[in-house]
Amino acid sequence: MKTRFFVSLAAVAVICFGGQSLNAQYPSQMAPGYGYQVPNGMMPMGQPVMPMGQPMMMPGMLPGAPVAPAAFAQPSPFGAPAAFIPATPAMAPPSQVIPAGFHGDCGGKGCSGKGCDSCSKGGKGGACHQWEFYGEFLYLRPRDAEVAYAVPFDGPIVPPANNPRVQVGTVGVLDMDYQPGFRVGVNKIVDDCTRVSVEYTMFDGGTNDRTVRGGNAAYVVHSLVSHPSTATAAQDFVQADGRYDLTFDIIDTDIRKLFYNDCDLKIGWVLGVRAAQQKQQLGVNFAGTGTETVATDIAFNGLGLKFGLDGEATIGGQWLAYANMSGSVLPGVISASFDQGQSYDPVVVDTGWKAGRIVTVWDLELGISRVSRCGNYRVNAGYMFAAWTNMVQTDEWIDAVHTNNFVDMSSTMTFDGLVARFEARY
Template identity: 35%
Template sequence: MLHLQRNLCSAIFLLALASSAFAQNFQPPRTPSYGQVPLLQVAPDGMVHLDGPYAAYSNPGYAAPAGTMVGQPVMSQPLPSTAPSASTEAGSFSDYFFRAPIPPQYDHRTGFFGEFLFLRARNAEVAYALPIDGPVLPVLGNEVPIGSTAVVDFGYDPGFRAGGSWCLSAESSIAVQYTYFSSNASGSASINPADGVLRSLVTHPLGANAATDSLDSNASSSIDYSLIDADYRGLIVGRESCETMCASAVNYIIGGRYATMDQDFGSNFTAAGTTSVNTNINFTGGGIRLGLTGEQHTTARGLFVYGSGIANLLVGEFDASYQQTNTFAGTQAFTNWSAGRVVPVVDFEVGVGWVGPRRRLKLTGGYMVSAWFNVVKTEDWINAVQTSNFSNPTGTLTFDGLTSRITWDF
């Protein structure tokens, strides 16, 4: 009996010692770090225990009957893809248009523009026929006019200008633009034989059969020019006030221009045969350009006024030709002429405009004048051929009219 008691006491002591050692060595499952997917602990009774960050371990051990399937921890799943969704991209696109910082009005921007021109060439008309009181000696100056002089003159015609700018800094940029304009004019004249005849004003007076009078005549004329401008633009004055709701900007321009101009004229005089006169004048040149541009804004409504003045100094070459032919006599007069010229061109423009709320869209409309000096014109060239005086065929051409521009700045 005593032996049995000793064995029982020894068993209790060993059991207590083992329990103490197990308790000291027990380590609870690792608590998931913040940001990881928590582990789901499934107990034998079907309950799910969530071990989140800093959560105490619950039910570390279970007294399950023999043969019971104990649930296993659910493994963490990979995090979803972080690729931007369509809505995120759409948000970024809308942020660009509606939430981006609004720059000052005087800042230089990267952008592009298109412009519609509606211009008229002036001082470019050509008088080609004069109604007189009957056939007279074939020498200009002996006729008596009896009606309106037939003149081919230009009206308003469309053109365009397009280009873009590249921002170098908030105070400077580079701009490139291309301009094209083409104008055509035509006219005709006729007279009753009982009233008189038409005397040509463009044929050579000393050519064979040159002053043959006619009853019907017609003429056409055209002027085309193309311009390529490349400029550096810098800010001189730029200010914007929130108190007065006004902004202003003044910039200087320094750059270069390449220009071509083509003038064509043709006329026909019908009598027994047809006498025709055709001329062509081409100019090609390039040079420097200097100027100023300015804008004054009222920022409350987005309205502004603008103006610009630019001087171009073109160095180039004029090539001119004259030919007179007759149906029966063939070529009656023909000559060519070339000369180098310095052609000053002055461009002025004023107008009004509107800037969109985010200062990206800009609309302008205005009036422009472009004056070309020291130019060989068609009328002056014909007069030089008729008088055989080629010392200084020169004149001034002007182009004026309306402009309308749309600009988009980034």
């Protein structure tokens, strides 16, 4: 009898003092569904929220959650075990809680590969895409590529020695303005840092011009492209019509890899192969007492190595600034032809030239991007500059034919203008 009394007294003490210790670890909580605080040190008997004989639930426990093992509980005088240590999972501190919308692919210096932004689309948001498709509109102007082909002047067709001709009108120049082009490509994502790219660029520019002698019948139009040794009185032209075309086609196959990647800045290198073709075609028709035609054709074909750097930086919200720069070393062949004919002699001059060349192409593009909320779409707008070095240009080739000097023909041709791009990522 005494033993049963002391055992019951010990159980009551454990319940009382264990409950006080437990409440010290958990502040007063709101009773679920009641809107008032649970008093500290509530006894298991007589509580309004738990039926007698049921284990007490602590904050954070789900209904049916396991309680402490039976070894930690002793029978109470009321027949219910004294469960005083709930088996609740540990709660992470606030500093370790991941906020909604967190992008786990921002890995600082390097690439972490720690997931991607699902954007509530089952993991198909911006960072989870596998393919990139894009189309780009180019609006470029060739520079340092103009050709002066005719000029009105007053005086004899074949002037006396040391007696220069007198110009009486505007020089006829074939100089292209801004012309449209396009670029299309596809990128295959290999991993968080690496992608393989295939791209095609096309530019097709051209211009027309006409030069007339004016209202004075004494004036004539003089050819600036005909071979000077063929000048005769029959070349007393009254007008000249010229056409000049310049085109290029480029195919790039690249590997692009990031070496710096965080949430606000990405920088990577580019290494690949480039195939390029450029053509310059000139045709000028002169009309007067007779007719004369001058035509030239220059073509370059090359294949070589491409290298460069790409980068983009967040400038606020869904806006990015980007910069792309690259260089290409293209061993290839340049060929050129010159043909001149007249109404009474269809073949006056017929010559050609061909040589191996290493042409370098330098590209720079700067601009801004607007990215969609999930990163699946983006629109770019920027400025592009390109330089083709060690080329042979049309005016240079014509001068070489006129002087019979084909040494050191080497020029730089540039293109610049605006670019606009739409990109889709899936």
